[in-house]
Structures are given as C-alpha cells and as structure tokens.
C-alpha cells in the first residue's frame with residue numbers, strides 16, 4: 712500500500728489555513744511518526760487521510776488512485792484511532808468491540824475480538840463496563856478497535872496519551888510489531904515514542920512539512936548546533952534556545968540549540984529531541 716500527498720492544502724471555512732502545499736509519500740511497510748507542536752496540522756492531516764475532511768486543494772492518491780474514488784475501499788482497509796474518541800460507557804469492552812466489528816462488516820468476529828483484547832492487554836477487563844475503566848484502559852480499548860480486522864493501514868492520533876510509562880513501552884512494541892507488514896502512521900508530541908520505534912519521521916509546523924526522513928537523518932541536521940553551559944556563564948544571546956535546565960551540585964547546567972553556539976557552550980551530541988527542537992526553533996525564527 713502506498714499513499715501519496717500531492718500539493719495538499721486545507722483551509723477551514725473560517726479561513727484558517729491548516730495545511731499548505733504538503734507533498735509526502737507513505738509506503739508500507741513502515742512505522743511513520745508524525746511530529747509537530749500544538750496546532751501544527753497533524754489532526755487535520757489525519758482527518759484528510761481517513762476522508763473525514765475533504766482537502767481544499769491538491770490530491771491524496773491511494774495506490775495511485777485518487778482517494779475520492781477509493782474512499783470506500785480505503786475505509787475497509789483502515790484502522791483509525793481519533794484524538795477524541797467517544798466510547799459507549801454502558802457497554803462492556805467486549806460488547807463495544809463486537810459493535811465496532813459489526814460496523815466494520817467483520818464476520819466471525821469472536822476470535823478477532825479476543826485477539827485484539829489480548830494485544831492491548833485488557834483480558835481482565837473484557838467484561839467490565841467502559842465507564843469503570845481508567846483513562847489509560849479506555850485508550851487501550853480505542854487502540855483495540857483500530858486493530859480489529861487486521862487493517863493494512865493504521866492511523867493513531869496521539870495513541871499514548873493517558874498511558875503510564877510501562878504501558879507506553881508495551882504499546883511501542885505493539886506498534887512496532889504491527890508495522891512489520893503494513894503502514895502505521897502515528898502522531899505524537901512524545902519524542903520517545905518516535906525515537907524507539909519509527910523508521911520514518913515527518914515533522915510538520917504551521918501546516919508545512921519541515922522534515923521527512925529517518926531519525927538518524929534528523930539527528931544529523933543538529934550536529935554542531937547543540938551545546939551545554941553553566942547558567943552563570945550565559946549572556947543574553949539572540950537565536951539561542953534553551954531546551955533544558957538541570958540543577959546540579961555545581962549550579963544550573965543548561966542545554967541549548969542555536970544556529971551559532973556561543974563560545975562558552977560545550978558542543979554536545981544531539982539527541983532526537985534536540986534535533987526536533989532545533990528544527991522548530993529555526994522555523995519560528997523565520
């Protein structure tokens with residue numbers, strides 16, 4: 712499966728231009744992390760991909776065919792976890808998944824439902840009413856419904872919100888396994904989610920693609936632009952963005968990104984988070 716975005720534009724009726732001239736190729740098998748600050752346009756992009764919104768310009772091609780023509784076929788191959796996911800509080804987990812399986816037109820859904828419940832570690836809660844679940848458990852039910860029917864294309868909008876660190880690791884592994892033979896697109900603010908499992912990263916901001924490539928390639932863009940220094944040595948510098956301040960026994964150690972590091976900064980190896988913040992700070996400076 713291959714999805715191509717060609718000069719994609721989305722302007723909301725109120726005039727807000729949420730996406731501008733997006734060009735991207737998403738190809739299975741792949742686990743693609745979509746990163747961007749609040750309001751960057753991530754959810755808008757995901758809604759366009761699931762045909763919940765129509766673009767105001769450009770095209771989305773699914774295996775070379777316009778999405779408008781293949782919408783029905785795409786939806787049958789799609790698992791989607793939206794950001795605001797309404798659950799049916801009075802149903803049990805198994806009843807809700809049974810309902811979703813029926814909506815997806817799945818036959819012989821009992822076994823499939825058991826499989827997805829197991830995949831998200833909710834066996835003990837299968838018979839519990841959804842209203843009795845914790846935030847993280849509800850999120851797991853959302854992920855389970857997206858996995859129903861083994862769709863070849865999965866879209867998760869902020870899937871790890873509300874999950875504790877241990878659960879996040881479980882889900883990262885699940886996404887990684889799931890993406891071995893299909894296309895998984897996940898949007899997140901959490902760099903660690905992307906760092907450990909995604910083989911491709913797309914960074915968007917203000918509706919534009921700032922970067923697309925491997926995590927390693929993104930890190931390389933920040934080599935020589937990350938430094939550390941003592942806060943007491945720092946001067947007011949234009950274009951220096953402090954990304955962390957750590958209290959140590961010798962004072963406050965700062966980490967920062969900049970096009971040109973000041974002489975008092977010791978150059979550091981960039982992390983993925985440094986590289987992401989460097990990219991976003993450069994965009995903000997323009």
Ligand SMILES: Nc1ncnc2c1ncn2[C@@H]1O[C@H](COP(=O)(O)OP(=O)(O)OP(=O)(O)O)[C@@H](O)[C@H]1O
Nearest residue numbers: 723725727729747748749750751752753754755756
């Ligand atoms: N229905 C709408 N009508 C008008 N503007 C909208 C609508 N939905 C989103 N926007 C605007 O479009 C821009 C992109 O929003 P979007 O929700 O796609 O961003 P996002 O990257 O998903 O943000 P977040 O991480 O906060 O969810 C924002 O400026 C937002 O205010």
